[in-house]
Every structure is written in structure tokens, then in C-alpha cells.
Amino acid sequence: MSWPYRRFIRPILFQQDPERAHNMALTMLGLAAKFPPLGNALESFLGAPPLPVSAFGLDFPNPVGLAAGMDKFATAIPVWEKLGFGFCELGGVTWHAQSGNPPPRMFRAVADEAIINRMGFNNPGADIFSRKLKAWKTSHRWPRHPVGINLGKSKVTPLEQAATDYASSFRQLRDLADFFVVNVSSPNTPNLRQLQDKSALDEIFAALQEAQANTPGQPPKPILVKVAPDLTLTALDEILELAIPRRLAGIVATNTTISRPKTTDAARQKIYNETGGLSGKPLRERSTEIIRHLYRQTNGKLPVIGVGGIATVDDAWEKITAGATLLQVYTALVYEGPGLPRTLVEGLREKMAFAGFTRWQDAVGSAARTAV
Numbered sequence: 451m452s453w454p455y456r457r458f459i460r461p462i463l464f465q466q467d468p469e470r471a472h473n474m475a476l477t478m479l480g481l482a483a484k485f486p487p488l489g490n491a492l493e494s495f496l497g498a499p500p501l502p503v504s505a506f507g508l509d510f511p512n513p514v515g516l517a518a519g520m521d522k523f524a525t526a527i528p529v530w531e532k533l534g535f536g537f538c539e540l541g542g543v544t545w546h547a548q549s550g551n552p553p554p555r556m557f558r559a560v561a562d563e564a565i566i567n568r569m570g571f572n573n574p575g576a577d578i579f580s581r582k583l584k585a586w587k588t589s590h591r592w593p594r595h596p597v598g599i600n601l602g603k604s605k606v607t608p609l610e611q612a613a614t615d616y617a618s619s620f621r622q623l624r625d626l627a628d629f630f631v632v633n634v635s636s637p638n639t640p641n642l643r644q645l646q647d648k649s650a651l652d653e654i655f656a657a658l659q660e661a662q663a664n665t666p667g668q669p670p671k672p673i674l675v676k677v678a679p680d681l682t683l684t685a686l687d688e689i690l691e692l693a694i695p696r697r698l699a700g701i702v703a704t705n706t707t708i709s710r711p712k713t714t715d716a717a718r719q720k721i722y723n724e725t726g727g728l729s730g731k732p733l734r735e736r737s738t739e740i741i742r743h744l745y746r747q748t749n750g751k752l753p754v755i756g757v758g759g760i761a762t763v764d765d766a767w768e769k770i771t772a773g774a775t776l777l778q779v780y781t782a783l784v785y786e787g788p789g790l791p792r793t794l795v796e797g798l799r800e801k802m803a804f805a806g807f808t809r810w811q812d813a814v815g816s817a818a819r820t821a822v
């Protein structure tokens with residue numbers, strides 16, 4: 451699928467403004483989500499073979515997931531598994547509905563297979579989002595794989611009230627998803643990343659713990675935190691100190707970066723001058739470095755979802771052997787097309803066999819354990 455996509459579909463999509471192309475693709479996938487024969491046809495071309503993985507109490511049919519930001523409006527929930535994904539993360543969702551930053555707010559750096567975005571959490575708000583999810587549930591088209599929700603802070607909410615904002619969204623949505631990700635690492639909401647500070651994050655997780663406790667009889671939902679690639683390793687270590695007291699289920703590493711690759715090329719530089727978070731290939735190395743650090747610091751005890759610049763099987767394997775239990779992709783889906791999840795899962799199965807691993811957990815962190 452990758453070749454026909456790159457040859458025929460991508461040139462058409464890339465003639466459009468990036469956000470418009472994104473909306474067109476989502477509209478098509480939304481149609482496939484509503485008409486099962488279409489979804490089933492997609493599955494027969496693009497479905498992935500099994501590569502089961504368990505993490506934070508959930509069973510995943512394979513470790514390759516859809517990253518947050520792609521399906522911000524829960525438009526295409528049933529389709530992601532048809533495209534071979536082993537899970538999806540919807541959103542970011544905030545307590546208040548918001549339109550995000552003014553367009554243009556998404557830019558392609560094609561030469562580097564990268565994207566810069568400053569979307570700013572455009573989303574319908576937790577209430578409407580919860581209704582959309584309920585409608586999907588009653589349609590009996592809910593996917594079999596785990597579904598996560600990415601929680602952001604509303605722009606109108608002052609930083610000091612962030613904990614209440616996150617907890618309100620969580621309460622509204624907790625019964626509608628399998629796991630949650632606290633996003634304190636988007637560069638596109640003013641000062642949001644200050645919430646990665648240990649004491650601010652502690653307050654947010656305390657509020658979420660309280661929200662979990664207020665629903666007796668229900669097992670707590672796994673809640674992960676998503677970190678920025680621009681954090682220092684010391685700042686990451688401080689976040690890890692919260693893992694046990696605040697029962698973090700895992701870490702999503704990483705969000706987009708505010709850093710930019712050096713270039714002497716004027717056209718590239720023009721795009722890199724845009725404000726926002728950079729994703730795709732230039733992010734790969736830093737995100738892997740962070741995954742490796744998290745794995746080593748926790749002796750592999752805290753699951754990591756590795757995300758950032760995964761475009762090939764080698765990229766995916768690099769992240770797994772650095773310590774990621776699960777993976778996510780966004781930007782490479784834009785450049786490589788919908789065949790990517792299957793290519794990655796098939797390739798990971800081959801890598802496992804070639805390396806002589808029979809259990810997934812043996813592959814996870816294998817390079818981080820050996821190389822110092």
C-alpha cells in the first residue's frame with residue numbers, strides 16, 4: 451500500500467493545505483467507519499497479523515497504536531483497527547469546547563518527512579465528546595482493541611486550576627475509554643508545559659486519584675502522562691518520582707518538540723520558522739533517547755508508549771529495544787499512508803523471530819539492557 455499511496459494518493463493530498471487534506475482523509479475514514487462493508491474491505495487489504503501485548507492491565511492485539519491528535523473528534527473510531535492498529539488514542543479533549551489557534555496551523559516539511567503544528571487543542575469539549583463516544587458504543591461498532599483518550603487543559607482555565615479542569619474531563623469520560631493520557635506537554639497551549647513540573651503534576655494526579663476513588667465498585671482506569679522531548683533528563687526523573695505514590699500507569703514519550711534541525715536550505719528554514727511543535731523524522735532520535743532513559747531509570751517496571759518519528763520497521767524496533775512496550779504513529783501515516791500499521795506489525799514479528807525472542811517482554815528494552 452505504501453507505494454501506491456506515495457505514488458497516487460499522496461500527491462493529490464499534498465496539493466491541499468495540510469489541515470484540509472487531514473480533514474478530507476478523516477471524512478473518508480469517517481464514511482468507512484459508518485458503513486461496515488467499506489470498513490471490512492479496508493480490513494481485508496490493511497488488517498495486521500496478531501502480535502499480542504499486555505500492558506497496564508489491558509490486552510492489545512498488536513503494539514502499534516494511533517497517536518493523539520489524529521482523531522480529535524472521534525470521527526473514525528471503528529476504522530483504526532481495520533487499518534491494522536492495535537489501539538488508538540483519541541483527542542486531545544479539554545473540559546471546555548475550543549476552536550484552537552487560527553489557521554494556518556499545520557505545516558509540512560516534506561524534505562524531512564516532518565510536520566509542524568500549532569493546532570491548540572481544537573476539540574468539541576468533554577461533554578459533546580462523551581456523547582459521540584456513547585453513540586459509537588450503542589452503534590455496536592466499537593472496536594475490539596483498547597481505546598485511550600488524551601486529556602488537555604482548556605485554554606481559558608488558569609494554570610492554578612488545571613487539576614480541576616483535567617479531573618472534570620476525566621469524570622465525564624472515564625467510563626467510555628480503557629485508558630487516559632494526561633497531556634501536559636503540548637507546546638501549543640500557553641504555559642501548559644509548566645505542568646510537567648513535579649508539584650503541578652502531583653496536584654493533577656491527586657485530583658485524578660480522587661476522581662477514581664469517587665467511583666466505588668469500578669476498577670481504576672490506567673492513567674499515563676505524556677512528556678515533551680524538550681525536558682531535561684533530571685526533569686524526567688522528577689516526574690518518575692510520582693510513579694508509585696500517584697499510581698502512574700505509564701509514560702507516553704514523546705510529544706512534539708519546539709526544537710528545530712539546523713538547515714542552510716532557505717525553503718526548509720522558512721517552514722521551521724513557524725511556531726509550533728515539530729513531529730516526524732527529526733524527532734526520532736531524541737524520543738528514543740528519552741524512552742531509553744525512562745526504561746533504565748525504572749528497570750523497565752513502568753510501561754512506556756514510544757512515539758516520535760517512527761516511519762519504518764527499524765524505527766519501531768529501535769524504540770521497542772530501547773524500552774517501549776507499545777508504539778504510536780502520527781506523522782509517518784501522512785507520509786507513508788494507511789498501509790503503515792500492517793507493515794510495522796509484520797516487520798516487528800519478523801524482528802522478534804530473527805532475534806530469537808518468543809516473548810514480547812524479552813524484546814522490550816533488550817538494547818537498553820546491554821548497551822551502556
Ligand SMILES: Cc1cc2nc3c(=O)[nH]c(=O)nc-3n(C[C@H](O)[C@H](O)[C@H](O)COP(=O)(O)O)c2cc1C
Pocket residue numbers: 517518519520541542543556565567569571600633636676704705706729730731733757758759760778779780781782
Ligand atoms: C497535527 C497534530 C496534532 C497533534 N495533537 C496532539 C494532541 O492533541 N495531543 C497530544 O498529546 N499529542 C498531539 N500530537 C502529537 C502526536 O500525538 C505525537 O506525539 C507526535 O506527533 C510525535 O509522533 P510522530 O512523529 O509519529 O508524529 C499532535 C501531532 C500533530 C502532528
